[in-house]
Amino acid sequence: MYKNKILLILISTILSFSYAQEMFQTVNPKDATLVKSDSSKEFCNVCGMHLTKFYKTNHVTEFKNGHKEQYCSIHCQAKVDEAFKEKIKHVQVVDTNSLELIDAKSAFYVVGSSKKGTMSMVSKYAFLSEKEAKEFQKEFGGEIHNYNEALKIAKDDFKNDDKAINQKRIKVAQKGKKIYESLCKEVSKEFNSIGEAKQYLIDNKVCKNLKPQMQQAVAIYLYNPLLAVDKNKIINVPADAKCPVCGMFVAKYPKWVASINIKEAHTHYFDGVKDMMKFYFNPSKFAHNHSKDEFKDIKVTDYYTLNAISAKEAFYVIGSNIYGPMGEELIPFVSKEKAQKFLNDHFGKKVLKFEEIKESMLY
Known part of the structure; x- marks a missing residue:
């Protein structure tokens, strides 16, 4: 003190x-x-x-x-x-x-x-x-x-x-x-x-x-x-990177960035977790023929620190009164405690782990 x-x-x-x-x-x-x-x-x-x-x-x-x-x-x-x-x-x-x-x-x-x-x-x-x-x-x-x-x-x-x-x-x-x-x-x-x-x-x-x-x-x-923030801890997005789901330039929304690295190929960037998960569940719908086995590394942006964190280890709040670039979002947090506090403060409906996210929730 x-x-x-x-x-x-x-x-x-x-x-x-x-x-x-x-x-x-x-x-x-x-x-x-x-x-x-x-x-x-x-x-x-x-x-x-x-x-x-x-x-x-x-x-x-x-x-x-x-x-x-x-x-x-x-x-x-x-x-x-x-x-x-x-x-x-x-x-x-x-x-x-x-x-x-x-x-x-x-x-x-x-x-x-x-x-x-x-x-x-x-x-x-x-x-x-x-x-x-x-x-x-x-x-x-x-x-x-x-x-x-x-x-x-x-x-x-x-x-x-x-x-x-x-x-x-x-x-x-x-x-x-x-x-x-x-x-x-x-x-x-x-x-x-x-x-x-x-x-x-x-x-x-x-x-x-x-x-x-x-x-x-x-x-x-x-x-x-x-x-x-420490630039080495965030998801650094190329200026010309477009979200494969909605087509928007992702670098314009640095607080919401998510990414999927394709094994021995390239990285896809998204302007929010919602679009990333749409791609994760059904990449062929967005003109990409990837299998989930090719998804080498999946990152999301922690809401409070803006640091890149593992998507599979993060906790997500759905149904809150905070909106991302594409409207209602799955908002990621590094810990369940942080997610729960955010849910209480912003009228969220539920805290989910990665494996609890269903494709039907995204639409």
């Missing part, structure tokens, strides 16, 4: 130091306009980052239903635009000079200046007038674009930016995992964003007395626990 306290103090100190460094984007809270009124008022609902710390790149989206959200950057704004473009009514951006919210479509963006970007290697700062944008450009470099052009650049940069962001998040997620395991109640829920995870932690009082930086670390871990 004492060691855990020392560890958490060290984590808190490291996180506090990294957040305390002064940034160009940061403003005094009294100079910031925050439009939300719920528990997510101070952070971005996509990445969870503090809005005042990254205020000069903030964007505000008003949706057609009247709801407003505030994002730390055009990178996060672009994520929302890509997912909900048809639902967006109006977008505002912070004017870098006045710190007022202005119409994004009338703004002049300086893209690629020497000032650091937010959630992107290529910075993007907005100005009310072209004259102000040119003055900033003269001092710090970059190119001037309108909103739609800047938005497209942000989307084109997703692949490289997300890769760099996830690399930076690895250590934070690992710290978040330690904090979560020491100070938080168990959460069995999938999150669509770090911001959503962070708001859930706050609204449900999941953790004890966490500083904002520690809260962010836990939210990053809960959103993408794979960042904190």
Whole structure:
């Protein structure tokens, strides 16, 4: 217990130091306009980052239903635009000079200046007038674009930016995992964003007395626990691997991966145990003429640790209120105790061993 306290103090100190460094984007809270009124008022609902710390790149989206959200950057704004473009009514951006919210479509963006970007290697700062944008450009470099052009650049940069962001998040997620395991109640829920995870932690009082930086670390871990796992212990899926049962790209669903290794041949990957078992019982139905004698190694992903475990030694919960990529799933656990606890928490119907799974259950 004492060691855990020392560890958490060290984590808190490291996180506090990294957040305390002064940034160009940061403003005094009294100079910031925050439009939300719920528990997510101070952070971005996509990445969870503090809005005042990254205020000069903030964007505000008003949706057609009247709801407003505030994002730390055009990178996060672009994520929302890509997912909900048809639902967006109006977008505002912070004017870098006045710190007022202005119409994004009338703004002049300086893209690629020497000032650091937010959630992107290529910075993007907005100005009310072209004259102000040119003055900033003269001092710090970059190119001037309108909103739609800047938005497209942000989307084109997703692949490289997300890769760099996830690399930076690895250590934070690992710290978040330690904090979560020491100070938080168990959460069995999938999150669509770090911001959503962070708001859930706050609204449900999941953790004890966490500083904002520690809260962010836990939210990053809960959103993408794979960042904190040992890559040698998980099922590593090729990017182009498709599930032979449903045809989906399996790498998109790393928390649910299962695999069957065919003796002296190749490996089939699945986006869940349910599809894997359909294949196991009747491979010919999916255009493969394998016999069960050829199935050399069968692996599933433990729900809590995300480690690869033996399918034949795992315990499976059926009928719970947690769904996988293909809907209702057989959810695997490394121990019967873990499976039973999950069943109790999530209204499961039964815990099964591998040999108790019947083909009729899968349909």
